[in-house]
Amino acid sequence: xxxxxxxxxxxxxxxxxxxxxxxxxxxxxxxxxxxxxxxxxxxxxxxxxxxxxxxxxxxxxxxxxxxxxxxxxxxxxxxxxxxxxxxxxxxxxxxxxxxxxxxxxxxxxxxxxxxxxxxxxxxxxxxxxxxxxxxxxxxxxxxxxxxxxxxxxxxxxxxxxxxxxxxxxxxxxxxxxxxxxxxxxxxxxxxxxxxxxxxxxxxxxxxxxxxxxxxxxxxxxxxxxxxxxxxxxxxxxxxxxxxxxxxxxxxxxxxxxxxxxxxxxxxxxxxxxxxxxxxxxxxxxxxxxxxxxxxxxxxxxxxxxxxxxxxxxxxxxxxxxxxxxxxxxxxxxxxxxxxxxxxxxxxxxxxxxxxxxxxxxxxxxxxxxxxxxxxxxxxxxxxxxxxxxxxxxxxxxxxxxxxxxxxxxxxxxxxxxxxxxxxxxxxxxxxxxxxxxxxxxxxxxxxxxxx
Amino acid sequence: xxxxxxxxxxxxxxxxxxxxxxxxxxxxxxxxxxxxxxxxxxxxxxxxxxxxxxxxxxxxxxxxxxxxxxxxxxxxxxxxxxxxxxxxx
Numbered sequence: 001x002x003x004x005x006x007x008x009x010x011x012x013x014x015x016x017x018x019x020x021x022x023x024x025x026x027x028x029x030x031x032x033x034x035x036x037x038x039x040x041x042x043x044x045x046x047x048x049x050x051x052x053x054x055x056x057x058x059x060x061x062x063x064x065x066x067x068x069x070x071x072x073x074x075x076x077x078x079x080x081x082x083x084x085x086x087x088x089x090x091x092x093x094x095x096x097x098x099x100x101x102x103x104x105x106x107x108x109x110x111x112x113x114x115x116x117x118x119x120x121x122x123x124x125x126x127x128x129x130x131x132x133x134x135x136x137x138x139x140x141x142x143x144x145x146x147x148x149x150x151x152x153x154x155x156x157x158x159x160x161x162x163x164x165x166x167x168x169x170x171x172x173x174x175x176x177x178x179x180x181x182x183x184x185x186x187x188x189x190x191x192x193x194x195x196x197x198x199x200x201x202x203x204x205x206x207x208x209x210x211x212x213x214x215x216x217x218x219x220x221x222x223x224x225x226x227x228x229x230x231x232x233x234x235x236x237x238x239x240x241x242x243x244x245x246x247x248x249x250x251x252x253x254x255x256x257x258x259x260x261x262x263x264x265x266x267x268x269x270x271x272x273x274x275x276x277x278x279x280x281x282x283x284x285x286x287x288x289x290x291x292x293x294x295x296x297x298x299x300x301x302x303x304x305x306x307x308x309x310x311x312x313x314x315x316x317x318x319x320x321x322x323x324x325x326x327x328x329x330x331x332x333x334x335x336x337x338x339x340x341x342x343x344x345x346x347x348x349x350x351x352x353x354x355x356x357x358x359x360x361x362x363x364x365x366x367x368x369x370x371x372x373x374x375x376x377x378x379x380x381x382x383x384x385x386x387x388x389x390x391x392x393x394x395x396x397x398x399x400x401x402x403x404x405x406x407x408x409x410x411x412x413x414x415x416x417x418x419x420x421x422x423x424x425x426x427x428x429x430x431x432x433x434x435x436x437x438x439x440x441x442x443x444x445x446x447x448x449x450x451x
Numbered sequence: 452x453x454x455x456x457x458x459x460x461x462x463x464x465x466x467x468x469x470x471x472x473x474x475x476x477x478x479x480x481x482x483x484x485x486x487x488x489x490x491x492x493x494x495x496x497x498x499x500x501x502x503x504x505x506x507x508x509x510x511x512x513x514x515x516x517x518x519x520x521x522x523x524x525x526x527x528x529x530x531x532x533x534x535x536x537x538x539x540x
Contacts, residue, residue: 002455002531004485006538007496011457011527065509068529248537255536 018221018283019249020070021256022276024060025197026053027204027212027269030079030113038090042098045084049076049102052211052266057107059263063256071256072218072418076102077202078113086125096136096143103142112202114145117192120154120441130163134170137182144200150190150387152394156442161387164188165380165436169403172372176405179413183402184367188383190390190397195270196326201363201398212269213261214326217253217317219245220275221282223309227291238292239312246273246316254321272326273317274362275309277337279420285309285330286339286349297339298349306330307360327396329362335402335415335422336367345423351382352428359389364398369413369422372405374429379403381432384442392445452501453482453531454508456515460524462493469518470526474499477506493524498531 013019033044057074064071078099085092096114103111114136116126133145147164150156171182187201194205197214204212226245230237253271261268277285286297289305310329318324332354334340343349351368358364364386370379383399390397404413404424414421458466467486474481479499486495504511512528519526 002498002534003538004487004496007455007457007534008459008494010529010534010537011459011525014527015525062509065512066530067533068512068527069533251536252533255532 013222014069017225018278018280019219019252020072021215021253022218023073023075023197023216024056024071024256024260025075025077025202025214025216026056026264026266027077027195027208027214028052029204029208029210030084031206034084034087036088038088038094041084041088042094045095046098046102049078050105053106053108055264060260063259063263067256069252069256073109074107075197075199075202076106076108076111077197077204078111079204079206080115080117081113082116082125082129083206084125085129086123092129092132093136093139096132096140099143100140108142110142110144110199112144112146112199113204114143115147115203117148118157118160119148119151121157122160130160130167133167133186134174134182137171137185138174143185144202145186146189146192146201146203148189148192149383150391150442152191152391153444153448155444156190156384156387156391158384158436158441159439161380161384162377162436162439164383165376165378168379168401169376172403172405179415180402180405181415184400184415184419187398187400190387191395193326193396197272198274198276198327200400208269209267211266213257213264213266214269214272215253215257215260216272216274216276216326217249218274218276219249220277220285220288222249223275224282224284224288224291227288235308239308242309242312243316246313247320250317250320268323270323270325271317271321273313273321273324273328274326275313275330277331277333278418279336279338279341281338284337284339285332286337286343290339296346296348297343298353302353303356303360306332306357310361327362331363331366332357332361333367333400335369335420336418337420341420341422344425351425355385355389358386358397359393363396364390366398366400367402367419367422368400369402369404369424370427371409371424372403372407374403374427375431375433377431377433377436378427378429380436384436388442391442392447394447454499454501455529455531455534456497456499457527458493458495458519458524460493460519460522462488462491463522466493466522466524467495469522470495470497470515473511473514473518477504477511479504479511
């Protein structure tokens with residue numbers, strides 16, 4: 001029989017340390033739904049996704065019951081809608097409404113892929129889609145959008161960066177009566193992964209197969225609890241403990257992923273080795289850093305602790321899964337992490353420190369509430385800085401800022417649920433307007449010339 | 452398919468018989484039981500074979516959970532694979 005201690009450890013992780021599978025995401029290619037008539041295109045999209053994902057939610061619910069592992073989200077990621085718009089023309093918001101109907105029919109929590117990949121420039125459909133994002137996110141509840149504006153291979157598309165500053169603001173303005181939630185469903189990427197199961201950035205990349213199951217694990221609470229048991233250990237032992245814990249967490253993700261793939265008759269894609277926090281007490285990445293010995297997340301030493309954590313999670317997780325992908329790293333979304341919220345409230349955690357942290361972890365400046373009167377060019381410049389970190393370090397970075405329209409610095413937005421709540425954080429107001437207005441492209445760095 | 456039932460809570464009369472009665476009613480064979488009492492906390496782990504079970508896994512698990520609630524116990528029913536995956540390379 002299995003060791004009693006191992007059994008009780010697993011139960012303890014689930015019951016008291018918030019161990020869960022964050023998401024089972026089905027990726028679906030919509031390339032065969034493109035046609036030159038948007039009505040027919042929308043019908044094909046609806047029919048295809050509802051056919052392929054019909055059993056997603058009930059099957060995943062069954063796995064949850066049989067294995068006793070909480071599976072929090074069931075999601076769908078689709079081919080970037082800009083590609084459909086390129087073929088069909090018409091108002092892309094029609095696709096947004098179709099995807100919302102799909103989400104309602106199959107009962108998924110989120111559907112991602114209202115996206116455009118414009119790292120080197122705009123092609124047909126891209127600009128129309130980007131301009132429609134604010135309206136699309138305001139008139140839907142479960143749709144998520146992302147735009148990739150740069151990559152290590154191509155450099156950064158500064159025209160897109162300038163545009164996205166305005167789009168983020170507009171998203172917040174159109175949803176100002178609902179905590180500016182539109183901006184929380186939009187992420188701007190550099191080096192966006194094509195198989196990411198996490199929202200808001202999930203989309204089904206053009207290199208992906210027809211249909212695939214990707215799984216995102218979680219478990220910051222488990223890592224913190226493991227570290228709490230070794231208070232006097234040196235930092236090598238800390239790294240080893242994180243590694244061992246990440247292995248166990250990921251094995252569970254791998255099991256769920258292979259079961260879901262088998263039961264749905266769909267290939268297994270990847271397990272995303274991310275430590276994804278929630279606002280619940282005991283499910284915080286910031287608290288892991290504090291367990292390592294920081295008074296508060298944001299203190300000097302935070303970047304080093306996060307680098308160690310991120311690396312150890314990957315080392316432990318890689319061996320536990322046959323295919324690793326997506327974002328794979330520790331997430332630091334401010335409003336979704338109880339420890340980050342407290343650190344931001346106290347002023348210990350600033351945007352500048354968060355930016356430094358993003359150079360050593362996935363993903364980027366995530367779920368940060370900024371003053372509603374922040375000019376579009378400052379938001380664009382924040383996006384450019386973050387994209388530069390991603391481009392130079394050959395890693396994914398992203399920006400998900402929520403301009404709090406009509407809310408002052410020090411006050412808070414409350415999104416509820418997994419998105420949490422966050423104080424309005426101070427933004428450096430020196431103007432980058434001239435830099436942003438130049439447009440053009442930042443050339444790809446030398447790091448891109450690996451051939 | 453084999454499952455592991457874990458029961459944790461304050462020791463009272465009839466915990467083992469309560470769980471095994473539900474197994475028997477549903478044609479579920481008990482393979483192994485281990486139980487201990489740590490500082491008045493009752494802890495039982497039962498390995499069962501569900502191959503010939505007359506009930507769906509989810510219903511069986513709900514039934515045990517409901518019994519646990521009545522007696523103020525935490526009862527988890529999970530497929531054995533979870534523990535093998537997590538704790539064995």
